[in-house]
Amino acid sequence: MVNLDPSLTQFPDTSKKPKVVDANYDNSKMSREDFLKVLLTDLQFQDPLNAKDISEFIDNTIKLKQMESFDAIQKLADTFSQYSGSLLMASNLIGKTITYSNGNLDQTGQVTGVVMQDNQVMFKVGNDMVSLDKIKEISI
Numbered sequence: 001m002v003n004l005d006p007s008l009t010q011f012p013d014t015s016k017k018p019k020v021v022d023a024n025y026d027n028s029k030m031s032r033e034d035f036l037k038v039l040l041t042d043l044q045f046q047d048p049l050n051a052k053d054i055s056e057f058i059d060n061t062i063k064l065k066q067m068e069s070f071d072a073i074q075k076l077a078d079t080f081s082q083y084s085g086s087l088l089m090a091s092n093l094i095g096k097t098i099t100y101s102n103g104n105l106d107q108t109g110q111v112t113g114v115v116m117q118d119n120q121v122m123f124k125v126g127n128d129m130v131s132l133d134k135i136k137e138i139s140i
Helices: 032-044 054-093
Strands: 097-102 105-117 120-125 128-131 135-139
Touching: 032 054, 054 105, 054 120, 097 120, 097 128, 105 128
Parallel strands: none
Antiparallel strands: 097 105, 097 135, 105 120, 120 128
């Protein structure tokens, strides 16, 4: 006679689904983590004798990928809006002559470009990249 582990023959109680999110939860603002919690809880508590159609799971996976894409786009838009003002103001110095500290020497040159580098506005002067805190004088 074969002795089976009782945990292998018992199914989860599907009549009591756990509360994953509040009833008033705004689905339009659902994070990827919340979506995964709902999806995995749904899979965990489904009736194994009446399993869900795999196409619904695929649809949910596609929705998850879309949410990840929207999150990435939102982060990019946030970053752009955060730095676009700084770049726009800094671009006013293009064509201007500045005096800046380069180590122990003060150098003078014309600003030919503005870039973001390590989350900081940098001014291109000749072969140098100059941060705003190194600028000592701006000439017209």
